[in-house]
Amino acid sequence: xxxxxxxxxxxLQLEQMLQQHKFYIKTAVDLExxxxxxxxxxxxxxxxxxxxxxxxxxxxxxxxFMPTTGKMIFESMVNLxxxxxxxxxxxxxxxxxxxxxxxxxxxxxx
Numbered sequence: 234x235x236x237x238x239x240x241x242x243x244x245l246q247l248e249q250m251l252q253q254h255k256f257y258i259k260t261a262v263d264l265e266x267x268x269x270x271x272x273x274x275x276x277x278x279x280x281x282x283x284x285x286x287x288x289x290x291x292x293x294x295x296x297x298f299m300p301t302t303g304k305m306i307f308e309s310m311v312n313l314x315x316x317x318x319x320x321x322x323x324x325x326x327x328x329x330x331x332x333x334x335x336x337x338x339x340x341x342x343x
Contacts, residue, residue, distance in 0.1 A: 235273040262293070293311065
């Protein structure tokens with residue numbers, strides 16, 4: 234289930250986002266608006282939910298999160314942008330850190 238969050242996820246919401254992949258959650262975050270979308274089959278699904286909610290493409294970054302270990306994987310087609318990021322992996326350490334902080338804030342320590 235794809236959920237748009239503006240605050241920390243509840244245990245039920247976390248469980249719902251884990252339905253698709255069981256052990257990890259596909260996420261996309263808007264760094265400017267501080268909004269996270271999680272769940273679904275693809276990062277693209279999360280990106281589309283953010284765009285529909287008013288986010289701008291250049292502010293959206295995607296990662297996968299494993300709640301049981303806290304591990305994050307910063308690779309997604311969503312992150313591939315000729316002007317901002319030339320690979321699927323988030324290359325800018327500042328952006329990577331900001332994405333990580335939002336994911337921890339919204340999805341960890343439940």
